[in-house]
Amino acid sequence: MFGLPQLELPFFWTKPAPDKGNGARSGSSQRPSGSIPEEPRTIACGGQEIRYVVRRSARRRSLGLQIDTRGLRVAAPLKARQAEIDRLILSNTAWILAKLREWQRPEYQAARAWAPGDPIALLGSVRPLRIAQGRAGLAKFDDALILTVPKPDDEAVVRARLRDALKAEARAWFAGRLGHYALRYGVDTPTLRISQAVTRWGSCARDRDGAHRVSLNWRMIHFEGRLIDYVVAHEIAHIKHMHHGPRFWSAVAKLYPDYADARDEIRRRTLELPNI
Numbered sequence: 001m002f003g004l005p006q007l008e009l010p011f012f013w014t015k016p017a018p019d020k021g022n023g024a025r026s027g028s029s030q031r032p033s034g035s036i037p038e039e040p041r042t043i044a045c046g047g048q049e050i051r052y053v054v055r056r057s058a059r060r061r062s063l064g065l066q067i068d069t070r071g072l073r074v075a076a077p078l079k080a081r082q083a084e085i086d087r088l089i090l091s092n093t094a095w096i097l098a099k100l101r102e103w104q105r106p107e108y109q110a111a112r113a114w115a116p117g118d119p120i121a122l123l124g125s126v127r128p129l130r131i132a133q134g135r136a137g138l139a140k141f142d143d144a145l146i147l148t149v150p151k152p153d154d155e156a157v158v159r160a161r162l163r164d165a166l167k168a169e170a171r172a173w174f175a176g177r178l179g180h181y182a183l184r185y186g187v188d189t190p191t192l193r194i195s196q197a198v199t200r201w202g203s204c205a206r207d208r209d210g211a212h213r214v215s216l217n218w219r220m221i222h223f224e225g226r227l228i229d230y231v232v233a234h235e236i237a238h239i240k241h242m243h244h245g246p247r248f249w250s251a252v253a254k255l256y257p258d259y260a261d262a263r264d265e266i267r268r269r270t271l272e273l274p275n276i
């Protein structure tokens, strides 16, 4: 079904588009998610009115449905026609309604609010975040994190610069752990891509030339290194096993013996992630 082998480790549900996987080049820089315009829409679906948003992107080659606490989103190529989008939604009504119901459960509605000034967890260590004026950057001290931004009073600017800083921390940390597990597994270190879509922890894909690329969600940088290591080991094991069969899990177990506990814990703790 997929154009290229690709496996995902979901923490929010994403319905894969029929032919996804051949769009993004490894290492390409991504736009901040806030810069993609969202078009609000409604559609009558299974006897009820459903609100959703369309997010168009030049990098998108096919339509995809995503559902999380924010509701239904349709990722679309720039030129996708509304009739195609309607058809996709109407042909997946049962799936959409089931997932929307699932997300209405109270435990999912509790996703943690974050406001500038709240403490930040970085690799499991929670520190107060102080915000100061200056050239954008993040300084780490034992007892505090200091974020400098050009406009400290502008909440949107603070959030955007904080996301940038955390992504940079994530990239540096993930690159080291990816190299570590690739060496242990006896494979070339795959290209690292930092993902920012709130759709999955990680994924592993093979390009046409046979090189692998691993996408890792920067939000994991809030978690302890041992949890990040589980996701890294999981994706590295996919380099030899592009499935979730017994041979895949035995490869994961060799790289990361306590994988079952880590997998449960990271699932449980998804709601701790701040919505920066």
Ligand SMILES: [Zn+2]
Pocket: 007, 008, 009, 234, 238, 244
């Ligand atoms: Zn997997």
